[in-house]
Amino acid sequence: MTSTTAESVSPDGQTPAGDGGRVALSLTRRTTRPARHLADLSGEERRQVAVSLGQPAFRADQLSRHYFTRLIDADDADAMTDLPERVRGPLVDALLPRLLAAARTQSCDDGRTRKTAWRAADGALLESVIMRYPDRATVCVSSQAGCGMGCPFCATGQGGLTRNLSTGEIVEQVVHAARVIRRGELAGGTARLSNVVFMGMGEPLANYAAVTAALRRLVAAPPEGLGLSARGLTVSTVGLVPAMRRLATEGLPVTLALSLHAPDDELRDTLVPINNRWPVAEALAAAWEYAELTGRRISIEYALIDGVNDDPGRAEALAALLVGRLAHVNLIPLNPTDGSSWQASAPAGQRAFVRRLRERGIATTVRDTRGREIAAACGQLAAEPTAAAGRPHRAAAAAGSQADGTRVPR
Ligand code: SAH
Ligand code: SF4
Secondary structure: OOOOOOOOOOOOOOOOOOOOOOOOOOOOOOOOOOOOOHHHOOHHHHHHHHHHOOOOOHHHHHHHHHHHOOOOOHHHHHHOOOOOHHHHHHHHHHHOOOOEEEEEEEEEOOOOEEEEEEEEOOOOEEEEEEEEOOOOEEEEOOOEEEOOOOOOOOHHHHHOEEEEOOHHHHHHHHHHHHHHHHOOOOOOOOOOOOEEEEOOOOOHHHHHHHHHHHHHHHHOOOOOOOOOOHHHEEEEEOOOHHHHHHHHOOOOOOEEEEEOOOOOHHHHHHHOHHHHOOOHHHHHHHHHHHHHHHOOOEEEEEEEEOOOOOOHHHHHHHHHHHOOOOEEEEEEEOOOOOOOOOOEOOHHHHHHHHHHHHHOOOOEEEEOOOOHHHOOOOOOOOOOEOOOOOOOOEOOOOOOOOOOOOEOOO
16 A cells, blocks of 8 residues: 655665675665555546556546545445456555545534544544534545644644645545535434535645645546535635645635734744745735635634734734735634643633724634534644654644634624
8 A cells, every 4th residue: 555665775874885895784764655546646547547457448437436426435345336346356456545544533513523533554643524514514624644834823733744645645534524424424414515624734735736636636527526616615824825826826716715813924923933934915915816816705814812913903903904805804712732821812802803803894703613622623633642653743633623614703
């Protein structure tokens, strides 16, 4: 399932010079990559794989339909009865490897929220959160195992980056959620997965190629992809300006959420360290460019932190930045994390902040705190150290979140 490369290196870390006189230690350096999965490939590339196995090209489409339409995977290969048994095994091995194993599943909200911690083949841990609402179902997915952006209020950031996820690993989280929802495994009955938010672990735009390929698979009609509406997809970014600009030109009209958290550079520099590279004005300029090119309203994410960014002056400054723009503000009461002593704003302060924004004509919602008790809410990582990935890091958890519109108007 993983590709391994070995190379010979000398004790001082150099590759052998080939002088023959020196005894070099032969160390094996393993570089593992997630196995190739059909979701990593376009329909045409999948067909080429089928042909390389001596199969007719259409076998790849049959397999893709099982995955994207019937939502079945290698565990249910026996149900792929239109694939002759002798071709099923090789085809499944080549295109449908098991990328993620559920390490832990937790539920709350009377069974309407489920968080799954996944272990990838190399031991990397990540999480996704499925949320069932009366009128829709959402999954919050991870784009990286961990995150390297270092926002101090976020448990994912406190743990650092393990690695980027592959397109297959991202799509797998979504297909799994679609299956759970369709089978009615969550309270609330059977439904169709309608929303995917990239608000789990990681910075999606720091894993640009894999994330945009995943978005394409999610919106492509079967058998190429899952056939979701781009309107139901949200990519949340800390504000990687060049990647935001590039995303605007991809022809993927997904919703872009910008995690702003402060209207001024002085404070944002400390809350969102990447602000030192791309300050507020540049991040917002890229957001407005995105809105203009895609016609999509920007979601401005703002975690309300007691005594830090919730003062009236900042509400006014935020309103001044947004007035007249195609944007709305999504306020997130800060979810507590082990690595920070910051608290959510008190209810009165929160209400005052909302009122000020609305008085300036800024559309504003407050996100619910669904999943808090199982550390599945925004930015809350299960802080379990694990040796699985070879170094201690905060396990699995995702900033499972609800920015798809899980809003509680106040
Ligand atoms: N890296 C991306 C997406 C993942 S984080 C980003 O930062 O946008 C998803 C959302 O959760 C972001 O808006 C992030 O700012 C927010 N978040 C992180 N930690 C949080 C916390 N402790 N409480 C509330 N929101 C948090
Ligand atoms: Fe990374 Fe987003 Fe957390 Fe910042 S808030 S550390 S960008 S996951």
